Amino acid sequence: RGGEHLYFTAPAGVRLKCSANRLGPHVDTRAWGGYVVAPGSTTGDGAYEVTDDAPVAPLPGWLAERLTEPNRPAVVPLAPVRDGTRAARTALERECAVIAATTDGGRNNTLHKSACKVARFVAWGDLPRDVAERAIQGAGESTGLPPAECRTTIRSAMDWVIAHATPRQAAS
Known part of the structure; x- marks a missing residue:
């Protein structure tokens, strides 16, 4: 709806996920498992067109870093529950x-x-x-x-x- 789609190639060996507002308000990303409405498509808002036919660039490192999931803390085994049935x-x-x-x-x-x-x-x-x-x-x-x-x-x-x-x- 008046915005832009920017396309980048993902870094090798990295499985990025989709996000919504992670980079900033109204900035969504689509990666593994996501999809976008691409040029050639038509919706109720109009036709999607290519505005710059430059080759798809690699995802900048700083952006890849912000989109990479942080390492989750290791799951600590729960202490046995000795109360209750x-x-x-x-x-x-x-x-x-x-x-x-x-x-x-x-x-x-x-x-x-x-x-x-x-x-x-x-x-x-x-x-x-x-x-x-x-x-x-x-x-x-x-x-x-x-x-x-x-x-x-x-x-x-x-x-x-x-x-x-x-x-x-x-x-x-």
């Missing part, structure tokens, strides 16, 4: 694994869903809240989510589920 411990461990395996484009949503699933065990008294929150926090941070974002998401999920949890007898 066997089902609660199993649910916590499984949901932490689900969270830790999540990549960009869904990390916060997965964190929230998993925290909600575990929160019912907290509401039922099968798992201490602090134990669940610490484990889920570690899993969330291992994906690269900021600690404050993890805390806010986990608290929100826990608070809501604990306040609205179906009693265990009705959930069975």
